[in-house]
Amino acid sequence: MVHVRTYRLPHYEQYPVHVALFRDVSNAAFLRKQLLEANEDFDYAFLDASMIISLTHLLSASFMAVHRSLTNSLKARTPHSELVFRLHPNNNIGESYRKFGISDTTTALIAVKLSLSQDITAETVAAHLGEAVQGESVQIGDDGHELTNWTDANKVNETYKTPNLLGKNGHASDNTNLEHAQAVILGLMTIKGS
Amino acid sequence: MPPEPTTDNPSTTSTSTSPSEQLLQEQQQEQQQQPQPQTHTHHTLPPPFTHTPTPLIPLTQGAEALVYRTTFLTPSTPAILKYRPPKPYRHPTLDRRLTKARLLAEARVLVRCRREGVAVPAVLGGDWEAGWLCLEFVAGETVRRVLDWWVEREGWRVKGKEGEGEGEEGEGEGEERDEAMLDLMRKIGRAVGKLHTTGVVHGDLTTSNIMLRPSSPSPPTSTSPNASPNVDEEEEDVSAYLAGTIVLIDFGLAAQSLRQTQEEDRAVDLYVLERAFAATHPTAERLFGEVLRAYGESYPGAKASLRRLEGVRLRGRKRSMLG
Ligand SMILES: Nc1ncnc2c1ncn2[C@@H]1O[C@H](COP(=O)(O)OP(=O)(O)O)[C@@H](O)[C@H]1O
Ligand SMILES: [Mg+2]
Numbered sequence: 001m002v003h004v005r006t007y008r009l010p011h012y013e014q015y016p017v018h019v020a021l022f023r024d025v026s027n028a029a030f031l032r033k034q035l036l037e038a039n040e041d042f043d044y045a046f047l048d049a050s051m052i053i054s055l056t057h058l059l060s061a062s063f064m065a066v067h068r069s070l071t072n073s074l075k076a077r078t079p080h081s082e083l084v085f086r087l088h089p090n091n092n093i094g095e096s097y098r099k100f101g102i103s104d105t106t107t108a109l110i111a112v113k114l115s116l117s118q119d120i121t122a123e124t125v126a127a128h129l130g131e132a133v134q135g136e137s138v139q140i141g142d143d144g145h146e147l148t149n150w151t152d153a154n155k156v157n158e159t160y161k162t163p164n165l166l167g168k169n170g171h172a173s174d175n176t177n178l179e180h181a182q183a184v185i186l187g188l189m190t191i192k193g194s
Numbered sequence: 195m196p197p198e199p200t201t202d203n204p205s206t207t208s209t210s211t212s213p214s215e216q217l218l219q220e221q222q223q224e225q226q227q228q229p230q231p232q233t234h235t236h237h238t239l240p241p242p243f244t245h246t247p248t249p250l251i252p253l254t255q256g257a258e259a260l261v262y263r264t265t266f267l268t269p270s271t272p273a274i275l276k277y278r279p280p281k282p283y284r285h286p287t288l289d290r291r292l293t294k295a296r297l298l299a300e301a302r303v304l305v306r307c308r309r310e311g312v313a314v315p316a317v318l319g320g321d322w323e324a325g326w327l328c329l330e331f332v333a334g335e336t337v338r339r340v341l342d343w344w345v346e347r348e349g350w351r352v353k354g355k356e357g358e359g360e361g362e363e364g365e366g367e368g369e370e371r372d373e374a375m376l377d378l379m380r381k382i383g384r385a386v387g388k389l390h391t392t393g394v395v396h397g398d399l400t401t402s403n404i405m406l407r408p409s410s411p412s413p414p415t416s417t418s419p420n421a422s423p424n425v426d427e428e429e430e431d432v433s434a435y436l437a438g439t440i441v442l443i444d445f446g447l448a449a450q451s452l453r454q455t456q457e458e459d460r461a462v463d464l465y466v467l468e469r470a471f472a473a474t475h476p477t478a479e480r481l482f483g484e485v486l487r488a489y490g491e492s493y494p495g496a497k498a499s500l501r502r503l504e505g506v507r508l509r510g511r512k513r514s515m516l517g
Contacts, residue, residue, distance in 0.1 A: 010266055010267065010268070013246075013248070056271065059267045064319065067241075067242065070241065071241060071321070071324070162309070184316075186316060187305035187316060187317035188305060190317045190319050191317070
């Protein structure tokens with residue numbers, strides 16, 4: 001059974017964000033291929049868990065994807081690619097996918113499904129991901145801290161060009177700087193490319 | 195009073211891109227749809243804030259921005275929504291461009307400050323085209339309100355003492371509280387120093403744009419002579435309240451100062467703050483000395499800015515004499 005946690009963004013409560021976390025994923029290359037081929041059944045944001053620093057970090061990109069979708073101001077092709085794009089500090093969609101998206105070697109995977117239409121529910125998402133992803137589903141609590149078990153602080157710092165911002169000696173498990181790091185990173189995401 | 199935001203800076207307008215035809219059309223449609231005569235108390239917020247189940251509590255309505263308290267990203271993240279409504283007297287295209295440039299400038303400076311360790315609210319999100327910005331909520335009070343509260347409190351404390359037949363000289367008991375207040379002043383001085391060290395000038399450094407995030411959650415309640423006859427018991431509460439963090443807010447007029455004008459720009463920040471203190475109460479003016487003392491020791495160039503302040507004061511006085 002696949003665990004799906006549903007988050008409701010303040011002000012966009014009617015468009016829930018469904019999130020599933022997997023470990024020991026063995027078919028990342030297949031999943032990525034579906035994205036590249038724009039297989040409509042695979043309309044998700046598939047993220048490598050190493051680049052997500054907190055639930056709020058993930059929800060910030062989700063909010064902007066929902067917002068831009070509903071205000072007709074998407075920069076990427078779909079709401080889910082917009083989500084991946086919003087995470088990156090620069091204006092390059094390909095680079096956003098390379099840094100934040102699933103790669104062929106991804107083993108810790110975060111799958112996000114924006115519920116922009118009524119027929120998408122936690123159940124339908126769980127059912128489809130159960131068939132599509134070969135890996136172990138990890139239950140996510142309300143605070144989403146499980147999402148950050150695989151954070152790679154060095155990679156995050158490098159991508160946001162913020163040396164020593166997150167973690168100590170590259171140990172992401174050292175969360176002493178997390179609040180500060182998150183504050184800076186949400187800011188960089190918000191002012192990106194403008 | 196803070197200096198009024200003056201004419202539109204040409205350099206900010208030239209950097210922003212002109213909106214597309216499509217945007218223009220959308221905007222015109224929007225204007226036709228919206229009820230035109232907007233009152234001062236009611237404004238139509240842009241989506242998603244137009245029809246939201248999440249509470250939006252109006253805080254202030256300034257000349258440029260409407261400020262609300264709300265939550266953002268998670269239901270347990272309190273946030274500030276700052277919205278710059280369109281100005282009906284300005285050409286729509288120009289208005290949109292200016293709004294975008296200013297919001298973006300504000301957000302950029304905030305992110306820069308945050309990165310460099312200046313205590314400012316985090317930028318949580320925004321939409322420049324639509325004119326809004328979401329900021330981390332600072333749980334605290336503006337220094338303006340802290341000063342008002344303190345001045346009022348001083349007033350009744352002195353009266354109380356006179357009643358007991360004591361002199362006006364501060365006795366031991368008041369010193370601890372005074373020390374807490376002076377310490378707060380030093381923190382303000384250092385916060386401004388830290389800001390200036392990063393090369394940023396605030397541009398509207400009034401006491402309303404400096405907040406105290408107290409270490410003890412609620413301010414001592416009694417501000418009236420009748421509230422607490424026992425002053426001593428409150429001393430500890432007051433000290434705990436004042437021992438907090440200073441957070442600078444409202445960077446709508448902030449700028450990266452150029453090397454050539456840096457000293458002058460910094461001195462103007464200090465002058466604006468000095469006037470704000472003076473406007474509160476003569477007692478508060480005395481406190482400001484402590485702000486400057488701490489500022490002067492906070493970074494290598496601070497002394498030069500303080501010398502420059504004297505010149506700014508002189509010119510300020512001349513200007514007010516000329517009317
Ligand atoms: N991040 C914040 N946290 C808490 N209160 C805030 C915050 N930002 C603004 N406020 C409150 O709203 C008021 C107005 O906000 P400000 O940014 O100064 O806008 P204006 O440009 O209208 O002065 C402030 O004086 C303060 O009381
Ligand atoms: Mg203000």
